Amino acid sequence: MQIPKNKYEVVIIGGGPIGIACALEAEKKGLSYVILEKGCLVNSLYHYPTNMTFFSTSEKLELDNIPFISNNPKPGKREALEYYRRIVTSNDINIHLFEKVNSVETNPDQTHTVKTTKGEYIAENVIVATGFYDIPNYLGIPGEELPKVSHYYNDPHYYATQKTIVVGASNSAVDAALEIYRKGGDVTMIVRKPEIGERVKYWVRPDIINRIKEGSIKAHFNSSLKEIREHEVVVQTPEGEEVLENDFVLLLTGYRPNFGFLQDIGIKLSDDGRKIPEYHEETMETNIPGIFLAGVICGGVETHKWFIENSRVHAKMIMDYLHQKTKVS
Incomplete structure (x- = not known):
């Protein structure tokens, strides 16, 4: 049976470093995937200040043990853009840029319909890795x-x-x-x-x-x-x-995740003011089966909790779980 062109085992929403990390892990596990990014590659990073220097050293920003060589221990924005761009082009990552996701709906058969500004996708699993830089406080x-x-x-x-x-x-x-x-x-x-x-x-x-x-x-x-x-x-x-x-x-009073988007999907948020999304700490799966979170969005309004260096592991956690689930089924 021929698989529909727009049907994937994993749809990744967000083309930042964590979304790219998820794609790399999906490739290693042999899972079909696509990244949907509303802007340019690593869009949030692209909009950081021109002269920004990361808090983290370059090795902390590496994905999949691919070396990140920088002129100084703490790289700048331009070096990071070059690094993540090279990863995407060298690994032929399947990414659709300038395609905004408008909605994610769960179907009766537990698949998910992802509707964008350019089309629709059917996904067995969806990973939301949209970060927090889009909405100012x-x-x-x-x-x-x-x-x-x-x-x-x-x-x-x-x-x-x-x-x-x-x-x-x-x-x-x-x-x-x-x-x-x-x-x-x-x-x-x-x-x-x-x-x-x-x-x-x-x-x-x-x-x-x-x-x-x-x-x-x-x-x-x-x-x-x-x-x-x-x-x-x-x-x-x-x-x-x-x-x-x-x-x-x-x-410059900070930024927050798109909580409305999460709630429209059906993801539960804590009602203690922190708006932390509900997810399993070992698999990153939310209260909706087949929908996962990765990266800084997991922290709710506590955007200082997760960074590239400590959330890049989410990609492996999710893909290990999906690979195991695929083997069982």
Whole structure:
């Protein structure tokens, strides 16, 4: 019997490092698969800041023991793009780019119909490896929709000589503040907590603390952005409201997985505020038979819990289970 063209044993949603890792394991197990990615290859990584340096060393980012050689112990964005691109092209990974998954429906025979912007697929199993970088944590304040506001940061040159507000105190906010300052930007940080976040990269944290201490970068701690106007912002500080002249606002307040997509599939989320999806810790299978999770999406709102280095094992766990299940059946 001829297998339909769009029928696979595994459909992988998400073409990031973990989705690629799942594809490599599927190939080793002889399982038919396809990756569906809504953007370019490793789309989230592509949209990281131009000068980003990973927290992890290169060997921690390796997939399937394929060596990742970088100029420095901690590679940058361009090196990572090259590494994952080489893996995909050298291994002839079956990946469909710029094809967004709109829905996943479970059929009476326990297969799944995956509907995309370009077609439909029938899958015996589905792996959701979509990460968390697509949806920013919005503040919900007046003026957040203004053109001068962005929830993503790319290159510091754009902000040279401009008055830029950076909201947040995590790695992305700190990197942006330091880079813009060093390109001649006038930077003010708005930090909700009393100090720079403890999770900031250990070689960067002393730098930002010293730049704030010497006054090169201004910072308002225990403060929040109250309103964004065309040429100024209103900041709520412990001493009261302050109005600051402003050209650009970077709201680097973190990102979250697409919980609505998970719920539409039928995956249960914890109701304790953390929104952790329900899955089996040994097989990564969710409450829906044949639908699995892999990567950072497993952490719910706790996006600091899973990284490439500690979630790449999900791929092997899933494929070992599917291979065993196939042998039994």
